[in-house]
Amino acid sequence: MEISVLKQQIRNKEVKGFYIFVGEEWAVQKMYIERMAQCRNLPITHISSIKDVYSKLVNKGFINKVGCYVVRDDEAILKEDRLQQRLDSNLLGDNILILILTQFDRRIKLYKLFEDKYIHFDKMPLETLKKYVKQQINLSDSSAEKLIRICEQDYGRILLEIDKIHSFGNYFTSQNYKDNINVDEDHIFRYLIETGTIYVPPTDAIFELVDAILKRNVKLTYELLQDCYDIGEANLVILSNLYMAFKQLLQVQNCDNQDIMETTGLTYPQVMAAKERLGHYRNHELIGAMDMIRKVEKGIKTGEVEDSLSVEYILANIF
């Protein structure tokens, strides 16, 4: 089922009794759950297991409470084989049951039985998120984009970080920030990143690592290498990126022509990146590094070189 169909149902107050929400966009799912419950004037109850929902529905006490039950990532759901039977027997009545599955797997029985009840909550596109961010906080376009990128387009996380910016904003205002700098939201956002209060995941770790190596920044190189390992980057990917960077640097370094892009076939960002790295390696060192990377890569594929040591071996020889 598409989200637009659900929106239509909410608008027309025709919300059905059973849905399966799929995806990690919890903040958006929560919004829809609230609206659906509001539609039928039902309280929302979060329950850990589908079995508890059954017992509530089956054991009718004096006060028959109707509600919107939300069950999130319950493994019992995946093994459930009588859900269809229970729904057919009108067990739900006027209640709403929403199952939330963070991971989507089309092989499971649940998908095969209830494919039409599945609603995917994928990450929202950049422009939509930017619009929502600017509704919540007065950030510039570039800061809003950076925030979205840092939060990996996770709307729930974006809302949390915006909350941090608001809280710090109130703090700075109340403390009469001593240097009397105009503490706008962009400034606070930058401050929170610098102090590590807003965590920036090392998504560009490989790019920064390659940059550090080509600028012969040994200390930073090993710090970023550790970051790359922490996020599980493969050694072959690192070597491949490093090789291309050395090659592009060699090309730009040896280009006498004004029109570097035309001569080398490189794109503008590649040329600019290479230009920033000029002057740290001589030609024969670049060629030597390229040859070494090639041989190590070949060694990994033939089993002669240990993959886990490959990048460090290259770095030891380059530096």
Add this chain to the structure above:
Amino acid sequence: MNGQVQLKNQLNQMIQNDKFPRFVLLIGEKGSGKKTLAKELASELSKDVIIADDVRMSTLKVLIDQSYSLMSEVVYIIPDIDDMSLSAKNSLLKVLEEPPNKAYWILTICDSENTLPTIMSRASRFYMQPYSLQELKDYLGNRDEKVLQVATNPGEIDSLCMLNFDDFDSYVDLVIDNIAIVSGANAFKIGDRLSLKKDSVGYDLGLFWKAFQLKCMLKKEYDAILITSRYLAELGIRGINKVSLFDMWVLDIRKAWMYGDISS
């Protein structure tokens, strides 16, 4: 099938004497007709044939398990095991050590370095023979004879006939004439017309290097032939990065032609 007369006679004799091995490894360069020969052998054996076009572990496991429960004899043909993973190659050892009595296995490989020494030592190995000029002409038929300047086996004839040979030939000449003249910045662009990445369109690198060697032979540029041979040998390695291989070849050829240095 054209050519391979001696090899075919040898294998047919084995079939007639009921001494055809259960596990055969056909070794030969790309395009030498290994798969064609395997199919012919299967036809001579008059058995059902199963050709495994993918060499993944999952497929191989199914075939191996199946081979132990056959009611009638089957010939399994597994082409190009160069691309097989190590775990898949290890799974073949079971078939080698305890061959199922109703299955024949015919595997083909380009480079014997790409398989386990244990498989090499236990399998019955047969090497594809070189093709004579007449055999190649017979295979070529009415197609453009110019391709015989480069092609040394039927597969290469087919590949070269599919492209505009004159364009390909001119391209190789262009590379030879300019590789040592263009600036260092420009040199890597030579590879733009080659198929160096998985999904890229262009001339096959192996064919290009062969054509390059043949033209260098005519110009007596023996250093270039030696350098190219080193790189051609690496082309068969499973998963080899052709981009970096080609880049290094460019740098080595330039070094040899500009400075007379042929060390790698």
